[in-house]
C-alpha cells in the first residue's frame with residue numbers, strides 16, 4: 493500500500509493514521525534463525541498465511557527460509573520475493589485442479605493431500621510430484637485449536653500413500669498439525685508415534701517415505717509467556733528418537749505465528765472511554781480497531797495480546813476493550829481482566845503487541861465502513 497507523506501512513520505517513530513500494523517521484518521528474520529537453530533537440520537517452511545507482507549517474505553528468503561503456501565496468490569508472493577519454487581510446499585490439502593496445475597507450472601513439486609479425490613487431481617495436474625498425506629491430529633492444549641477439517645485416519649493414510657505410488661507420484665511423507673499457539677510441548681508426540689507406525693507399515697510393502705512434517709503451532713509470548721522454542725524442539729526430538737529410532741525421516745516444520753507474531757505491533761487509537769453505570773468500576777475502552785479490523789483471534793478471548801500505552805507508569809484500573817463497529821460481538825476482552833492506566837484518554841494510542849500474525853490477513857474488507865488494517869514496515 494502506498495502511503496502519503498503525512499502517513500509515513502516519522503523519524504521519531506510516530507505514526508499518522510491509526511489503526512496501523514507496524515512490522516519490523518528483522519524480528520521475523522531473528523525468529524526464523526531462532527527456530528532454525530532449535531530445530532537444527534529440519535526444513536523450515538514459513539506458513540505464509542500468518543502474514544504475507546512482501547517485505548517480510550523477502551527478509552525470510554534472505555535468511556534461507558522455505559515456505560508453506562495455500563493458494564496461487566501465496567505462490568506468486570513467494571516467487572516475487574525471490575524464493576525458489578523448490579522451496580515451496582503446497583500444504584493445503586483441498587485445492588482446485590486449476591490451482592494445482594498453476595503451482596506445477598511454476599515449479600512447485602510438493603503437495604499435501606488427505607483424500608483419494610485430491611490425489612486424483614494431483615496425479616492429473618502435477619504428475620510425478622511428491623505428496624505428503626495429512627493425518628488427523630488432536631489440537632487439545634492449543635489456544636487456537638483446529639477442527640477436524642483436515643487429515644485422515646492412519647488406515648486410510650496407508651492406502652492413500654500406496655495409491656499415490658501406484659499412480660506415479662512420489663509418496664514423500666506424512667504431515668500433521670497440532671493446532672495453533674499450542675502451549676503443551678507434549679502434544680506432538682502422539683502424532684509422531686502414529687506416523688512412525690505408518691512409516692513401518694509402508695516399508696513392509698516396499699515404500700520408503702522420507703519426510704515427517706510436524707506442522708506449525710509453535711507458541712509465542714502474549715500476555716502470558718510461552719516456554720522457549722527449545723522446549724518444543726527437545727520434545728519433538730525426543731519423540732522422533734523414541735518412535736523412529738535410528739531410521740529417522742527428515743523433519744519438516746511449518747511455523748507461522750512463531751515467525752510473524754513478534755514482528756508486529758498494532759497501533760490503535762482510543763475513540764471513547766465510558767462507564768455504563770455509576771456503580772461499575774470497569775471502564776469501557778473503545779478502540780478504532782476490533783474483531784473485524786484484524787483482531788479476529790480475540791474470539792472467545794482466545795488470544796490475549798499484551799497492551800502498552802505511554803501512561804503505563806501510573807495507576808491502572810479494570811477495562812473492557814471493544815472495537816469500533818456497531819456489532820455487539822465486536823468486543824475483544826470482557827472477561828479476561830484487562831487493566832489500562834486510569835489516566836488514559838480518548839485520542840491516546842494503545843499499542844497491541846505481538847500482532848504480526850493472523851491480523852492484517854484476518855481483517856474484513858470494510859465491515860461497517862471501517863477499512864481493512866493498514867500495514868507499514870519500519
Ligand SMILES: *Cc1c(COP(=O)(O)O)cnc(C)c1O
Nearest residue numbers: 539583672708709746747748749
Ligand atoms: C496455518 C498453518 C500452519 C501455521 O500454523 P502456526 O500455528 O501459525 O504455526 C502450518 N501448517 C499448516 C498446514 C497450516 O495450515
